[in-house]
Amino acid sequence: MLKTMNQKVSIFLIVLAAGYLYAAYNLKKYPYVPVDADAVPKVLGYLLIGLAIILFFDKSSETEEDKEKRNVPKKEVPIMLGVGFFIFLYIFLLEILGFVVTSALFIFGCSLFLGYRKHVTNALVSIIVPGVLYVTFTYLLNIILPQGILPF
Amino acid sequence: MGAMEGIAQGFQVAFSLQGILFVLIGVIAGTLIGMMPGLGPISAIAIMIPVTYGMEASVALIMMAGVYYGAVFGGSTSSILLNAPGISGTVASSFDGYPMAQRGEAGKALAIAAISSFVGGTVSVVLLMLFAPMLSQVAVSFGPAQYFALMFLGLTAISSLSDGSTTKALITATIGFMTATIGLDSQTGTSRFTFNNPNLMEGIDFLVIALGLFAIAEVCFLIIKRKDTSLSDQGDIGSLRLSKEDFKEMRGPMTRQSFLGFLLGVLPGAGATIASFIGYISEKRIAKNPEKFGKGSIKGLAAPETANNAATSGAFVPLLSLGIPGSGTTAVMLGALLVLGIQPGPLLVQESPDVFWGIIASMYIGNIFLLILNLPLIPYIAKILKISRPLLISLVIIFSLIGVYSISFNTFDLYVLLFFGVVGYFMRILNFPAAPFILAFILGGMMEQSLRQALTASGGNVMALISDPVSISLYVVSALSFIVPLIRTRKNKSAA
Numbered sequence: 288m289l290k291t292m293n294q295k296v297s298i299f300l301i302v303l304a305a306g307y308l309y310a311a312y313n314l315k316k317y318p319y320v321p322v323d324a325d326a327v328p329k330v331l332g333y334l335l336i337g338l339a340i341i342l343f344f345d346k347s348s349e350t351e352e353d354k355e356k357r358n359v360p361k362k363e364v365p366i367m368l369g370v371g372f373f374i375f376l377y378i379f380l381l382e383i384l385g386f387v388v389t390s391a392l393f394i395f396g397c398s399l400f401l402g403y404r405k406h407v408t409n410a411l412v413s414i415i416v417p418g419v420l421y422v423t424f425t426y427l428l429n430i431i432l433p434q435g436i437l438p439f
Numbered sequence: 440m441g442a443m444e445g446i447a448q449g450f451q452v453a454f455s456l457q458g459i460l461f462v463l464i465g466v467i468a469g470t471l472i473g474m475m476p477g478l479g480p481i482s483a484i485a486i487m488i489p490v491t492y493g494m495e496a497s498v499a500l501i502m503m504a505g506v507y508y509g510a511v512f513g514g515s516t517s518s519i520l521l522n523a524p525g526i527s528g529t530v531a532s533s534f535d536g537y538p539m540a541q542r543g544e545a546g547k548a549l550a551i552a553a554i555s556s557f558v559g560g561t562v563s564v565v566l567l568m569l570f571a572p573m574l575s576q577v578a579v580s581f582g583p584a585q586y587f588a589l590m591f592l593g594l595t596a597i598s599s600l601s602d603g604s605t606t607k608a609l610i611t612a613t614i615g616f617m618t619a620t621i622g623l624d625s626q627t628g629t630s631r632f633t634f635n636n637p638n639l640m641e642g643i644d645f646l647v648i649a650l651g652l653f654a655i656a657e658v659c660f661l662i663i664k665r666k667d668t669s670l671s672d673q674g675d676i677g678s679l680r681l682s683k684e685d686f687k688e689m690r691g692p693m694t695r696q697s698f699l700g701f702l703l704g705v706l707p708g709a710g711a712t713i714a715s716f717i718g719y720i721s722e723k724r725i726a727k728n729p730e731k732f733g734k735g736s737i738k739g740l741a742a743p744e745t746a747n748n749a750a751t752s753g754a755f756v757p758l759l760s761l762g763i764p765g766s767g768t769t770a771v772m773l774g775a776l777l778v779l780g781i782q783p784g785p786l787l788v789q790e791s792p793d794v795f796w797g798i799i800a801s802m803y804i805g806n807i808f809l810l811i812l813n814l815p816l817i818p819y820i821a822k823i824l825k826i827s828r829p830l831l832i833s834l835v836i837i838f839s840l841i842g843v844y845s846i847s848f849n850t851f852d853l854y855v856l857l858f859f860g861v862v863g864y865f866m867r868i869l870n871f872p873a874a875p876f877i878l879a880f881i882l883g884g885m886m887e888q889s890l891r892q893a894l895t896a897s898g899g900n901v902m903a904l905i906s907d908p909v910s911i912s913l914y915v916v917s918a919l920s921f922i923v924p925l926i927r928t929r930k931n932k933s934a935a
Contacts (some may be wrong), residue, residue, distance in 0.1 A: 296869060307617060307632070307838065315629050321899035322891040324629040328620050335613045341606050357868045363663050370662060371857070374836060378853040388843070394833045401665055401829035412830060420841065428472070428486050430845050 290348065292357075293342050300339035360368035366401070373397045385435015390417035442602045446568065449796025453804055454496050461498050462801050465505020466808045472506075473513020474820075479526030480751075480768040482846075483510035488775050496779040497794045500800035503775055507768065508560060511711065511751050512813060515552045515744060516820055520545060521835055527645050528711035528747045530877055531719040533653060535732065535739030542735055544677040549817040551681065551737060553810055554746045555693055559745035560806040562697035563704070568799050571756050581706055583892035588913035589706070590886035592835035593713055594879060595917040608875045611866065615879035618643060619887070626891055637914055638851040647852050648880055650839040651859025652866070652873040658832055659864040665828040679817055692722045692742040702748030704753020710768075711747040711754075716878055718746030752802060757782055761793060785913050901902035 291402040310330035359367075377393045384392075395413040403409055465487070472483040487506050491499035511528060518524040519536030532552065539548035581589075594612065621632045622642030631883050633639035681689075696718040701716040722742040723732045731737040758769040762784035776783050787795050825835070843856050866873055890904075897903030905911055 292869065303614075308634055314631060315627075317627050317629075320627060324624040324627045324631055327887045327890070328617070328631065331613055331617050331620070335610065335617070338606055338610045338613060342604075342610065345606060346651060347604065350485075353870055356870070357662060359868075367662055370658070370832070370836075371861075374857055377836075377840065378850050378857070381840075381844070381850060381853075383744070390837050390841075394830075394837060397833040397836070398829045401662065401832060403827055403829035404812070405827075409830065410808045412834075416834065419910065424841075424845060428482075429481075431848075432841070432845070 292415050297339040297343035300342070301336055304332050304335035304339065307335070356386055369400055370397060373400065381432045383435060383439050386432040387421050387437055388415045388421070389433075444900045445792040445796040446800070447511065448793055449798075449800035452793055452797040453501055453800035455644055457498055458501050458797070458801060459501040459804060461494075462505040462805050463812075464809055465502035466509040466805055466812060467508075469506035469509020469511075470513040470809070470813065471509075473510035473526075474516055479514055479528070480507050480510040481771050482773045483507070484768060484775060486779060488771075491775065491779065493880045494779075494793070496781055497797040500776070500781075500794060500798050501805075503772060504798055504801045505805045505808065506628075507751060507772070508748070508802070508809055511748060512553070512809055515556070515599055516549065516875065517838075519548050519552060519740075519821070521654065521666030521838075522657045523835060523839060524649050527649065527877075527881055528750075529651055529743075530653070530712070530874070531715040531743035532740060532747075534874060535734070535736045538620070538733070539740065540736035544735070546677040546679040546817055547685070548735075548740060550679045550814065551685070551689065552734035552761070553817070554681070555689065555741040555744035556748040557806050557810040559697050559700055559748035560694045560752060560809070561803065562694075563701040563749035564762065564799060564802040566698070567752045568753060569800070571760050581909070583889040583896065584907065585913070587886060587893055587904060589713075590882045590889060592913050592917040593717060593882045594886065595921045604870070607871045611871045611873065612875035612879035615648075615876035617882035618648065618876075619880045619883035624890065626895075633751075636851075637753045638849060642884075643851065643855060644843070644846060644879075645881065646846060648859050649845055649854045649877060650842060650874060651856045652863035654835055654839045655856065656867055656873070658860070659868070661832050662836070663827060665832065673692040681717055688737045689741040692718070692738045693745045696722070696742050696745040697749045700749030701753040703746070704750030705756045706753075709786060712881055714750035715720050715743035717748040718742040755802075757800070759787060759798065762787075781911050784900025827862040832911075 308329065310323050311332055314323075314325040315329070316323055316325065323365045373393060373396060377389055380392075391413040394416065397407055398409050398413075399406075421432055424432050453462070461764055468487060469480070469483050472486060473479060483506050484503055487503060491502065496503075497792065503635065511526075514526045514529040515532045515536070518529040518539050520535040521532050522537040524530045524533050536548045539545070539551075579676045596805070621639055623629070623633075624631055624642050626823055632642060648715070696714075699721065700711075700714040703717060704710060719732075719739060719742050722738050723729045726732065726738060727737075728736075736814065758773060760783075762773070777929065781787070781791060807923065839856065840853055842848070843852050850914075863873055866876075893903055
C-alpha cells in the first residue's frame with residue numbers, strides 16, 4: 288500500500304502531529320488571554336498534517352543519488368550502533384568517573400573500535416585532549432566539569 | 440565636544456600602546472574561547488569580565504570589543520571545518536563552508552571567512568560611527584507587531600534553504616517550530632509538551648539541536664566513510680590565496696551584507712543569527728547560479744560571515760546610545776559596563792566620550808588584528824582535517840558532548856543531543872534539509888512571543904499586526920520573497 292518512502296514518512300508525520308495535537312488540546316487554558324498557550328501549537332499540528340498529506344501525494348520520484356544515500360552497507364550498522372552504545376556509556380559514566388577518565392576511555396575505546404591502530408598516538412591523544420580541556424574549562428574559564436574519582 | 444574631536448580622542452585611546460595590547464589580548468582570547476565547543480561570545484565576555492577588574496574603563500571595554508569579535512570569528516572555524524557550529528550565528532557559515540572544506544579547500548574557506556568578517560566588521564563600524572544615534576531611535580520604534588512581521592519575513596525564506604522539495608523544507612521548519620514550543624510558556628507559565636519532566640521546563644537549548652542535527656548526524660556519515668582517506672591524504676589543505684575571480688565573487692555579497700547585517704544587528708533581538716540567515720538567503724535569491732549554494736559556494740560563505748560580523752557592530756548601537764542590550768551578548772556587555780561604573784545611554788557620549796569613541800575606534804583595530812592574527816594561523820587550524828577519521832570521530836563526539844554539558848551541567852541534555860543526532864541522520868538520508876529546522880526553531884519562539892504580545896496589547900485585534908507602514912512593507916517583502924522564487928522555478932521548468 289505504501290509504495291514510496293515519502294508515503295511511509297508522511298504516515299509517521301501524521302501520527303506525530305496527531306500526538307502533538309492531542310497534547311496541545313490538553314494544555315491548561317486561562318480565561319481573558321487573547322492568545323492562549325495552546326493556540327500556536329494547534330496551528331502547527333494541523334499545518335504538519337496538511338504538509339504530510341501533500342507529501343503523501345507528492346509524485347516527484349527519487350533520483351538514484353537519493354536512493355544511494357539511504358543505502359547504508361549492512362556491516363556498518365552494528366558499528367554505528369556500537370558508537371551509539373559508547374556514547375550512552377559515556378553519558379552514564381560522566382558524572383560518576385569524572386570528565387577526564389570517562390573522556391580518555393571514550394576516545395581510546397571508540398577510536399580503537401573504529402579501527403584506529405596507532406595505539407601510542409591514541410593513548411596520548413586520549414590523555415592530553417581531556418586533560419587540556421579539563422584544565423582550560425575548570426581552572427581558566429571557571430566552568431566546572433565533573434571531577435569524579437580524580438582528586439583534582 | 441564635537442563628534443570629530445570625540446573620534447580623535449577615541450582613536451588616541453585605542454591606538455595607545457596599552458589600547459593595542461589589550462585589543463590584541465581580547466581578540467586572541469575571544470578567538471580561542473569561540474573555538475571551544477559550546478562557548479560563544481556570551482561566554483567569552485562573561486569569562487573575561489573578572490579580568491577587567493581594576494582596569495581603566497576605556498581600556499577594559501576595548502579589550503571586550505576584541506573578545507566579542509574574536510569569539511564570533513572563532514565560532515566560524517568549527518562550523519567550517521567540522522560542521523559543528525558552536526553558536527547560532529555561525530550555523531549558516533557551515534552550509535557552504537563545510538562542503539568547501541570537504542573538497543580540500545579548507546584554507547580558502549577560512550580565508551574567505553576571515554576576509555568577509557573583516558569587511559563586514561569594518562564597514563559596520565563606520566556605519567555605527569555615522570548613524571548610531573539616529574538608528575537607535577528607529578530600533579526602539581519596533582514593537583511586537585513589527586517584530587512578528589520581521590520574523591515572518593525570516594520564515595518565508597525557508598524555501599530558499601532547500602535544494603529539493605519545498606514541502607520537505609516546510610515540514611522540517613514546522614517540526615523545528617514545534618520543538619521551540621517545548622517548555623514553560625513565558626506568558627502564562629503553562630508547561631507545554633514537557634511530560635512533567637523538569638529537565639524540559641526551560642525548553643531545549645539551541646546548541647543541543649544545532650550540534651545534534653549537524654555534528655552528531657555528520658559523525659554517522661563519517662563512520663560510514665571512515666576508511667576513505669582522500670581528505671587526510673591530501674598534501675595540503677589547499678591554498679589560502681584567493682584569485683581575482685574569488686574576490687570578484689565575494690565583492691557583491693560583502694558589500695550588500697555589510698549594510699544589511701548592520702541594520703539587522705541594530706534591531707534588538709534580531710542579532711547575528713538572523714542576519715547570517717537572511718544574508719545567506721538573500722544572496723541565494725539574487726544569485727545567477729543559486730544551485731551552487733550549499734555545495735561550497737564562495738558567495739554562500741562570504742554572505743553569512745559578513746552579515747554576522749556586521750550585525751555584531753550593529754548590536755552596539757542600542758547598547759551604547761540607549762543603554763538597551765539588543766542581544767544576549769550585549770546584555771552581558773552591559774553587565775561588564777556597569778561593573779566598570781559606566782551607565783550606557785544617551786548621556787554616555789557626553790559624559791564619557793573617551794569610552795564611547797574609544798570602543799568604536801577599538802573596533803577598527805580589533806578587526807585589523809583579527810585579520811592579521813587569523814590569516815597566518817589558518818594552516819594550523821585547518822590541520823584538524825588531517826586527523827585520522829576514527830580519532831576525529833571520537834574527538835567531534837567529545838567536543839559536542841562537552842559543549843552541551845558546559846552550558847547545562849545536566850546529562851539529560853546529552854541524551855537529547857544524541858536523539859537529535861539520530862533525527863538529523865534520518866533527515867539527511869531521507870532528504871529533509873536541517874537548515875529550515877534550525878531557522879524555524881530560532882525564529883519560531885520569538886515569533887510566537889511577538890504575535891501574542893501584539894495581540895495582548897491590542898486586546899486580540901488581529902488588525903494590529905498590519906496597522907503600520909513598517910509591518911506592511913515587511914509583509915510585502917515576505918510575499919515577494921516567497922512568490923518570486925516560485926515564479927522563477929516555474930519559468931525554468933517551462934523553459935526546460
